[in-house]
Amino acid sequence: MTAPLRLAALAWPVGQSEGFAASLDQWCEASRAAGADLLLLPEYAPCEDAFASAGGDAAAERDAAADAAPSLVAAMERAASRHGIWIAGGTVLLRQAGSGIVNACPLVAPSGLVGMQQKHCRTRFEREAWGLSPGGLPSVFATPWGVIGIAVCYDAEVPPLVRAQVLAGAWAILVPACTDSPHGAARITLSARARAIENQCFVAVAPTVGERPGCESLDVNRGTAGLYGPADHGFAASGIVAEQEADAPGLAVATLDPAAIARVRREGAVTNHADWPQPAVPPCPIIPCPDRSA
Numbered sequence: 001m002t003a004p005l006r007l008a009a010l011a012w013p014v015g016q017s018e019g020f021a022a023s024l025d026q027w028c029e030a031s032r033a034a035g036a037d038l039l040l041l042p043e044y045a046p047c048e049d050a051f052a053s054a055g056g057d058a059a060a061e062r063d064a065a066a067d068a069a070p071s072l073v074a075a076m077e078r079a080a081s082r083h084g085i086w087i088a089g090g091t092v093l094l095r096q097a098g099s100g101i102v103n104a105c106p107l108v109a110p111s112g113l114v115g116m117q118q119k120h121c122r123t124r125f126e127r128e129a130w131g132l133s134p135g136g137l138p139s140v141f142a143t144p145w146g147v148i149g150i151a152v153c154y155d156a157e158v159p160p161l162v163r164a165q166v167l168a169g170a171w172a173i174l175v176p177a178c179t180d181s182p183h184g185a186a187r188i189t190l191s192a193r194a195r196a197i198e199n200q201c202f203v204a205v206a207p208t209v210g211e212r213p214g215c216e217s218l219d220v221n222r223g224t225a226g227l228y229g230p231a232d233h234g235f236a237a238s239g240i241v242a243e244q245e246a247d248a249p250g251l252a253v254a255t256l257d258p259a260a261i262a263r264v265r266r267e268g269a270v271t272n273h274a275d276w277p278q279p280a281v282p283p284c285p286i287i288p289c290p291d292r293s294a
Contacts, residue, residue, distance in 0.1 A: 025079055073092060088174045156177075189226060
């Protein structure tokens with residue numbers, strides 16, 4: 001049986017960074033102190049300093065973040081190795097040869113980069129202000145805790161994308177998020193809870209929170225760090241496993257047991273996972289874990 005995963009989902013306080021690497025070290029230390037095996041960062045949190053260096057112009061902020069992407073991923077690799085923790089690293093902006101810039105979440109093990117999950121569906125800001133390219137379809141990742149998926153922010157609002165990951169074996173979905181209004185924050189939280197119910201899986205959300213005046217890309221940030229499960233036998237009636245106060249920085253931490261997911265799929269009052277129609281999306285590739293002993 002696959003071991004439970006102790007997961008920390010971070011509400012990243014925008015405007016309080018001491019530099020990404022230094023801030024990441026602090027949050028890794030706090031996560032390890034809470035017993036976490038994996039730290040989930042929010043969408044765009046690693047890019048904050050690069051955005052802020054570009055003077056408030058959206059296109060310039062995009063380009064600065066894309067320039068910084070290799071060093072940001074390298075900082076995650078160093079932190080994961082130093083602290084002995086896995087990091088789902090929010091997102092970075094990646095230049096793709098011949099296909100523009102995509103938004104992607106690195107998954108980093110203590111032994112190094114496992115892979116990237118690109119964001120498939122772009123928001124209007126990402127399309128119209130930044131001109132980002134759409135990312136590829138979902139994949140899933142083999143880890144020491146079994147197969148997990150990553151759905152970057154808006155992708156979590158699109159049920160077939162998450163469903164494809166669950167059908168490929170994912171029992172937990174990680175959602176790095178960045179929204180600038182209570183409406184956007186509600187869409188992400190409600191979508192995460194809905195995906196957890198309809199797929200009988202765990203879904204974790206890590207948002208940016210706070211304000212950074214003069215930074216077009218992260219000026220205002222709203223959200224709630226939370227971990228959610230099926231609202232069924234063995235879980236809270238609300239489906240909430242752990243949740244921070246809305247718009248408050250810090251960690252939502254809980255132990256997620258894949259055995260609880262297997263049990264509710266067998267014995268739940270409803271069998272959402274089995275009763276879903278098959279989505280018209282291709283199967284997810286499984287990206288292997290490079291070091292199962294890490």
